[in-house]
Amino acid sequence: MSHEASAPTLRKDALGVLSIVLLVIATNGPLTVIIGAVPTAIAFGNGLGLPSVFLLIGLAYLIFSIGFAAMSHHIKNAGAFYAYVSNGLGHPAGVGAAFLAVVAYASLNLALYGMFGLFGSMLFTRVTGLELPWWIICAAFVAIVHVFASRNIQFNGRVLGLLMLAEVGIALVFNVGVLFQGPGPDGWVMESFQPSVVFTPGFGSAVVFVIAAFMGFETAAIYSEEARNPKRNIPLALFFAVAVITLLDGSATWFMISAYGTELALAQAASNPGMIWFDIATKVLGGWAATAMELLMITSLFAAILSFQNTLSRYFFSLGREGVIWTGFAKLHPTQQSPHVASAFQSGLMLVAVLVAGLLGVDPITQLMPVAAAPASIAIVAVQVLTAIAVIGFFRSNPRDTNLWQRLIAPAISIAVLGWILWMMVTNVAWLTGGQTPVLDIFIPVFVAVIGVGGVVYAMWLRQARPESYAKLARLLEEV
Numbered sequence: 001m002s003h004e005a006s007a008p009t010l011r012k013d014a015l016g017v018l019s020i021v022l023l024v025i026a027t028n029g030p031l032t033v034i035i036g037a038v039p040t041a042i043a044f045g046n047g048l049g050l051p052s053v054f055l056l057i058g059l060a061y062l063i064f065s066i067g068f069a070a071m072s073h074h075i076k077n078a079g080a081f082y083a084y085v086s087n088g089l090g091h092p093a094g095v096g097a098a099f100l101a102v103v104a105y106a107s108l109n110l111a112l113y114g115m116f117g118l119f120g121s122m123l124f125t126r127v128t129g130l131e132l133p134w135w136i137i138c139a140a141f142v143a144i145v146h147v148f149a150s151r152n153i154q155f156n157g158r159v160l161g162l163l164m165l166a167e168v169g170i171a172l173v174f175n176v177g178v179l180f181q182g183p184g185p186d187g188w189v190m191e192s193f194q195p196s197v198v199f200t201p202g203f204g205s206a207v208v209f210v211i212a213a214f215m216g217f218e219t220a221a222i223y224s225e226e227a228r229n230p231k232r233n234i235p236l237a238l239f240f241a242v243a244v245i246t247l248l249d250g251s252a253t254w255f256m257i258s259a260y261g262t263e264l265a266l267a268q269a270a271s272n273p274g275m276i277w278f279d280i281a282t283k284v285l286g287g288w289a290a291t292a293m294e295l296l297m298i299t300s301l302f303a304a305i306l307s308f309q310n311t312l313s314r315y316f317f318s319l320g321r322e323g324v325i326w327t328g329f330a331k332l333h334p335t336q337q338s339p340h341v342a343s344a345f346q347s348g349l350m351l352v353a354v355l356v357a358g359l360l361g362v363d364p365i366t367q368l369m370p371v372a373a374a375p376a377s378i379a380i381v382a383v384q385v386l387t388a389i390a391v392i393g394f395f396r397s398n399p400r401d402t403n404l405w406q407r408l409i410a411p412a413i414s415i416a417v418l419g420w421i422l423w424m425m426v427t428n429v430a431w432l433t434g435g436q437t438p439v440l441d442i443f444i445p446v447f448v449a450v451i452g453v454g455g456v457v458y459a460m461w462l463r464q465a466r467p468e469s470y471a472k473l474a475r476l477l478e479e480v
Contacts, residue, residue: 015153015154015157015227016228017233017237018161020219020220020233020241021220021237021240022157022164023220024217024219024237024238025168026164026304027215027219027307027308028213029301029304030167030213030249030252031170031171031297031300032112032297034171035293037213038050038209038252038277039268039269039274041205044209045203045205045207046198046202046203047266047269048191048265049191049192049194049197049198049199049200049206050192050257051250051251051257052193052250053206053210054213054253055250057210057211057213057214057246058245058247061214062242063414063417064410065235065242066411067406067407069234070391070407071087071390071395072231073401075224080315081218082319084387084394085386085387086473087390088387088389088390088391089386091463092459092463093456095324095455095456095473096453096455097387097452098319098455099458100380100383100455102312102316103375104215106312106346106349107379108216108373109305109350110350110354110372111372112305112369113141113364113368114364114365114368116141117135117138117368119294119297119301120137120138123294123298124137134358135359138354139351139355141305142347142350142354143347145306145309145347149309149313149338149347150333150340151338152333152337163299166299167303168248170289170293170296172248173289174252174285175252177284177285177289184261186258188258189258189262191262192257205428207424208377208432210249211377213245213249214242217241217245219311220238222314277293278290310343313338313343316345316346317342322469322472322473323469323472324473367436370432370433370434371433374433377425378426378429378444378448379448379452381418382448382452385414385415385418388414392411395407395408459473
């Protein structure tokens with residue numbers, strides 16, 4: 001029996017377009033970005049110009065998606081970026097990209113657990129009157145996430161779909177409330193779209209914060225094995241998800257700035273970032289809205305953590321199936337058809353990391369979250385640059401069904417834009433870490449580079465030691 005015929009595959013025809021869109025949005029956690037990142041991006045970025053940064057980065061990712069979607073017509077693999085880079089640039093680069101993606105998603109998940117530690121412990125104290133350390137709350141939460149992640153993707157899709165509808169709903173209700181009540185003392189703040197306000201010295205810093213809103217859009221391709229009609233639905237879901245994230249986050253930010261007025265919005269972002277959204281929601285909609293936002297912030301974190309767990313477990317599954325790492329990760333649950341072994345490993349990894357951080361006295365917000373998110377951000381943008389280059393490489397000798405815009409121009413624009421963003425991140429690590437310590441400014445980029453190069457070296461060793469396995473990398477389910 002051939003490798004292709006005997007290889008385990010995930011549940012077929014389990015997800016439609018809407019489910020994939022909601023899974024992508026869940027990974028990017030709109031409320032997590034709006035409440036957690038927007039105030040900091042206003043204070044330390046380009047201030048009133050932040051809504052335009054969402055639009056510009058959203059446009060950049062829509063252009064990136066053109067080549068990405070064209071390539072998705074020909075590649076169907078739960079490893080997504082890994083499979084794309086392998087087929088476009090060769091297996092060593094592909095395995096290097098896979099190592100970077102795994103580290104990125106695991107680090108992002110840990111950063112989200114840090115954020116959940118704060119909000120989860122606050123909610124627990126409010127409900128029960130008891131005070132527990134954040135890491136105890138997180139440890140219990142790891143177990144809950146594991147139970148959900150072990151279920152089939154249809155169940156997860158329904159759960160995440162409901163959470164996302166509620167999350168998107170509260171943001172839209174806020175926008176409608178501002179629309180009907182009217183903006184603050186300065187009217188609709190059109191300065192947010194003026195080039196002189198947008199392209200200030202803080203523009204690069206704002207870009208670094210905003211990029212977090214789009215970190216998980218690879219999710220669309222990761223679920224290609226489980227999608228119905230993936231040739232049509234994956235590109236459609238990808239474009240729609242990026243558009244929704246762009247418009248939702250950008251509009252909510254602009255409506256919030258307009259509701260406060262220019263001076264007060266800037267002052268609140270600088271002096272009271274943790275309450276900026278809750279205060280304005282109370283003013284516009286009433287106290288119920290602030291309470292709803294607080295609760296939905298918890299569910300947003302749950303959705304993002306669960307979605308990243310699903311993403312990472314499918315990476316482990318794909319790499320295990322092809323013999324890159326331990327083949328036990330390729331085992332599927334007998335009834336759920338979920339990569340439960342890979343998911344269990346991810347849960348164990350997060351549990352150990354949370355417990356160690358807690359026992360060492362690490363602060364979940366000021367230390368764990370930024371330090372974990374920094375290498376993740378650099379690594380995933382690096383992989384996106386490699387993927388854009390891989391699109392050109394994939395279609396170079398055979399254009400297949402693409403035009404020049406899809407196979408060359410759009411990817412080239414993506415390489416330039418994402419390459420610039422990557423350079424901004426690598427040379428300004430303090431923006432990502434909050435200036436924790438100068439040592440991290442050097443250590444984090446070097447750490448990411450070592451991971452990527454380590455993957456390349458490992459693939460080259462695999463080519464010599466296990467040539468048969470090497471030849472089949474990223475080709476298991478290449479043609480849709």
